Amino acid sequence: MPTRTESDPHGFKRRGLMFVLSSPSGAGKSTIAGKLLAAEQDLKVSVSYTTRAMRPGEVDGKDYHFVDLERFREMVDEHEFLEWAHVFDHRYGTPKTDVFHMLGEGQDILFDIDWQGAQQLHQLAGGDVVRVFILPPSMPELRQRLERRATDSQAVIDARMARAANEVSHWDGYDYVLVNDDVEQCFEHVRTILAAERLKRSRQTGLIGLIRHLTKTV
Template sequence: MRRGCLMVISAPSGAGKTTLIRQLLRLEKNLIFSVSHTTRSPRPGEVEGKDYYFVSREEFESLVAAGAFLEWAEVHGNLYGTSMEKIREHLDSGRDVVLDIDVQGARQVRKKMGLEAALIFILPPSWSELERRLRSRGTEDEASLRRRLDAARQEIQAASEFDYLVLNDRFDRALSALRSILTAERLRSFRHSDLLRQWLT
């Protein structure tokens, strides 16, 4: 059986990543979302075990000490991490997994998983559109908007470390690009050594 693919998707906040991932999961039945651990408080509507595993900082730190995370990072003062064990289980059973993490996390995944993970960076249509989207969320004061734009610039500086770059200027095209990447990644020859062995015996 084919091992699953690990898709790692990062983007500056406001690039449209969350909506893209949600729609991708709806269309790709073999793809599942990796639920992260976090120390941040649940937002209204967020469900334990579906959106996140909500844990205390003490619990999180003991998981870090036990080497339980494929990647973890501190973002805006909160800790986020991906359980290595759960990812391995999914991939071994042939399920493809999508990880919604930041640039720091993507780097850790590349280090631990090599090319088994496909790293995808999503670009917003333009700086002005990114600013417009962040403003239109309405929750942003001017200082936090500046912080997010600065963070976006730093993240985009790391985009060349990713395998793929998807410009989200038209939603349907960006979605279809993600589906093509998943299809292509499933066809990578290193994922099919079993098939080749069968052919040659």
Template sequence: MSSPAGAGKTSLSRRLVADYADMVLSISATTRPPRPGEEEGREYYFKTRPEFDAMVAADELFEWAEVNGNCYGTPKAPVLAAMEAGKDVLFDIDWQGAQQVAAKAPSDSVRVFVLPPAWSDLSRRLHARAQDSEEVIVQRLALGQREIAHWSEYDYVIVNKDFDRAYADLIHIYRSERMKPGRNPWLPAFVQGLAEE
């Protein structure tokens, strides 16, 4: 899932993970400092720039990008472990990361873009959070303009005018994509069993 900051992507993704036991949220590594209330390994793995660069050099990241002077990336090991355990992995990432994931796993990825109902809502939400300075909010809004330009590269677009409606739309996307034959490796044996009864 991708969106400009403040559109509700994180709230939607965290609720989906909480409601579906077969879904896990990928935790990104970042070089940005923690915000108040954030914990190591819950919101992010907080890394120094040299630590992050070492992860890139060792090919330990599934995807990564530099945004507003900070690096963000998805460590491979937890994603692969979750997939091997039969879990679906939800990425809360920007358009650059979504492009990289889709290129590496085209048949296994589903991209969802979350839009706000109006641009003014983003500014209001970012100010209401009171987590960032005015300078950072201005940067995040400018980044959001660049992010929105990539909406058409996604498989689905949700306009988050009403959270419950947007969440219902997200559930429909997840459940319908989960039911595709190629995403259910147990299905051929099941069908064969039906045919042999």
């Protein structure tokens, strides 16, 4: 029997989607991603590979797959990544095999990646990808948010602001663009986008069987 869920109330078999959230550092992407994962039981996170060191509290295979630079380069050469990027002296990559298996099983996957990664995903699997870009209300507000964190030096904040300006310039490479001036409202908009994309006809592979049944009874 088909399984009925909140995102699939009729139990139709459907293909999963890759749900991309991008934003400049400090614009609220991580907060919204956390709220989305807590609210949507059918949404999972892709576990990326990274060359950076493991931080306290992180678990290898759960937060990231931690590898050295040599192994990461081997994986790039062997085309094992859907996308990868070089960010602040470290490399991050999304494993191709794991993701395609999850999509085929109808699993939706959340990606917290930058515009380069979003572009790579879209080039390789455009129909499976939904790209959402989150803007800060203003650049001064973004700087204030970074400063309130009190986790970075002024030099690092300056570097993040410079990177933010570049990231914002790529807003037109996304399917949806939201302004996060109210985190609850922005979260609800993101959740609405996810719900609508799940219901797209192109993803409802099990709909064909219903249509055939309906037309036979006419």
